[in-house]
Amino acid sequence: MRPNPTLEYFIKSDGSVPFTHVIQAKKAESGAFNEAYVDPHPGQFASVTDFVSHASYTVLPATK
Numbered sequence: 001m002r003p004n005p006t007l008e009y010f011i012k013s014d015g016s017v018p019f020t021h022v023i024q025a026k027k028a029e030s031g032a033f034n035e036a037y038v039d040p041h042p043g044q045f046a047s048v049t050d051f052v053s054h055a056s057y058t059v060l061p062a063t064k
Contacts, residue, residue: 005022007019010037018039021037022037023035024036032052033050
């Protein structure tokens with residue numbers, strides 16, 4: 001997770017490429033992690049991504 005917002009270009013589905021502020025946020029309670037690309041000219045979100053991880057693992061006994 002980036003601690004500070006960054007500036008990046010974002011390619012939208014209509015072919016436009018706005019210069020956006022990229023903000024990442026994580027909720028402490030739920031662990032939800034989001035990344036938002038904000039286009040400052042119209043003051044709207046260009047994109048929001050909700051990262052979800054449902055990772056699991058299996059522990060096997062160590063034998064000789």
